[in-house]
Amino acid sequence: MDEQFIFRKQFRQVLAIVIVVGIIGSLGAIFFSKPGSSRIWASILLNNQFFLGIALGSAFFLAVHRIAWSGWHTVLERIPESMTTFIPVAFLLMLLVYFGMDKIYHWSHSSGQDAILEGKKAWLNIPFFFLRLVLYFAGWIFLIRMMKKNSNLLMNSGDLKYHNRRKLYAGLFLVFYAVTVSASSWDWIMSIDAHWYSTIFGWYVFIGMFVTSLAFIILLIWFLKRIGHLVYIRTDHVHDLSTLLFAFSIFWAYLWFSQYLLIWYSHIPEETTYFLQRKENFRIIFFVNLGLNFVVPFFGLIRLKSKRQLGVAALVAAFVLIGHWIDYYQMIMPGAVGESARIGILEICMTISYAGLFIYIIFNSLASRPLVNKNDPFLEESLNYES
Secondary structure, three states, rough: OOOOOOOOHHHHHHHHHHHHHHHHHHHHHHHHHOOOHHHHHHHHHHHHHHHHHHHHHHHHHHHHHHHHHOOOOHOOOOOHHHHHHHHHHHHHHHHHHHHHHHOOOHHHOOOOOOHHHHHHOOOHHHHHHHHHHHHHHHHHHHHHHHHHHHHHHHHHHHEEEEEEEHHHHHHHHHHHHHHHHHHHHHOOOHHHHHHOOOOHHHHHHHHHHHHHHHHHHHHHHHHHHHOOOOOOOOOHHHHHHHHHHHHHHHHHHHHHHHHHHHHHHHHHOOOOOOOOHHHOOOOOHHHHHHHHHHHHHHHHHHHHHHOOOOHHHHHHHHHHHHHHHHHHHHHHHHHHHHHHOOOOOOHHHHHHHHHHHHHHHHHHHHHHOOOOOOOOOOOHHHHHHOO
């Protein structure tokens, strides 16, 4: 149970090359294609939201299992725990949005002649926007750090008081996250289309975060097993992760359809414009989004045998990650950039650089401690788990 992941030199070099190539490709696209400042800043926001969502979803995965005294996930909990280490980096990258506020958020430079934006000015103003941003990240980082700190102390001493403290901070995180995941989605994504609103938008974004975190956990398990680690993760663990991915992909589709159906049925102009813009100007992406995020996981994981095969689950997870990147693209780019938005070299290269940085941070965290907390009171249950 003292298995250690070694962040090998070749892994570091490959990820460093990926990051550099992504940055160079992004800069090349900016200088030669001249995509426009709105598209550049919107791409930064898109990728930061996507990878931040994976990190926050993994923190939710940990917290909800700890508060429920769940034991089956114990042998793999170091993976989502390491994924949360991206959040402080996401905070620093999110601060960059300040320099592109007027290119993304139309309310930030409202002339005062728009009655709707004037009515929202108490909430949608730049100082309060960044004050909330700092509060969101401060709460997330502090509570997640306290959960990890007590995991470390439990690993070193075996004193069960640290296990109980993890549960306490997990509960506090869930309460704080329940409020801030909705509020932050209103601030950072929904306010791009400031005239539009949806009462279930926070839920919709939250489920997307959780699904992407599950998909990334499955892919990391597949990779680590390929290089000889995590031999104690059983088919039963894979089955449960696949079941969660299957179930919450269906729930994502339910929320997507609920939001679309109610807006279509009520036919109120200030609500329908959001979907009209995306369905008419981004028609292919509109339906690809549904296909990758619902059709693929539904039919890919509906059979019991598929859920228990790590290779199949990892393939579905890869498609789901691409699908939810497209979902974030559809939420952000049409409102920020308009009809000129497209998936080009800039968006692809920037995503590659973010992905390289994200994985580098995760691997660095995984290498810092053993892959299993041998003093966790639920370890024996997890090692012998049968689904």
